[in-house]
Amino acid sequence: MSSRNEILKRVRAAQPTLIPMPADLTSTAAGDVHKFTEVLQGIGGRVVLMEPDEEVPQKLKELFPSANRVVSSIRSLEAFFLHDHAQLDHHSLEDVDIAVIEAQFGVAENGAVWVTEQDTIIRVLPFIAEHLVVLLDKASFVADMHQAYQRVAYDAYGFGVFIAGPSKTADIEQSLVLGAHGPKSMTILVRS
Template sequence: MSSRDQILAAVKQHQPEASVLPSLEGLSGNMPGTLEAYRKVLEGLGGSLFEIKDESEIPALLAEHYPHLQRIIRVGDEQRAWINEDPHLLEDVDMAVVPGQWGVAENGAIWLTEAEIPVRVLPFICQHLAIVLPAGRLLPTMHEAYEKIGAPQTGFGVFIAGPSKTADIEQSLVLGAHGAKSLVVFITAG
């Protein structure tokens, strides 16, 4: 066993016990958890939203709105050979389509975990990111989202809201500076 493996094994062996998140009862605001409230915030962040009946509509929408895409990876597709690839080999992914667990109307964020995304780097290394979320999974605020998430069930989870962006001291905004250049959310009827 290499020294790296020994260190990682020791860290894994000495993890603290998982604990339940504190109750946030009474801290929720008055933000509605509606599709329109979510859309307004998401589009304000530079993202886009499509309402679809089911996921079979996604390829046609991608072809129409992103005609230049060469390599598209859809989490959940039958072809899953990319999961075992070296994550560095995913650098040429033009679009990653991943499932989300919970959407938050107040900030446009969507909760993703490694249960849905077997390669953690995928939503960050792709040029464009698409997240599929059932309409019934929209929540008004982060307080409700934390209540739904509860105690951590996986080793990795992240809220993603809009395409990445950064601004310099002169207030010049750059989208896609350190992650996906665009974010599209597909809201399914289910």
């Protein structure tokens, strides 16, 4: 017997006993805004629950009083909407203080939001601004990534990403730095 066959024989003999997969990994629990808030705050983000009569532009002024340039991919935010996004040179977004986008849903277990290219209109938008603000409906939370993957599995999109919290690194002298290679903050505005 060749040494190759001897090795393969030993590997086959040393295999662990197979155990069956759980019947159903998916959760039926609804997403919880409180769990989402707790997790997102733990990774450096924040959640702001908006009152039904509050307007987004006013809330932005309240939360970011010194912001100069605010842009948005949301048409209803007319004052901030990037009307020329199809012809826009992405480098012209380098001085954006706040980018406002809308997410399709939030994941309670990890504080992430699901965003597609249709939500951002420019892929770089959520990553180039100093501060990222994401609008999310209170009814759009899922409990875990199993539910999240079920939701995105059959959608038609060219680009999609889960975003959780501001960018961060601890590579610099073992000290946590927020906003090292992306937004310094991530704020989720939850609408009723």
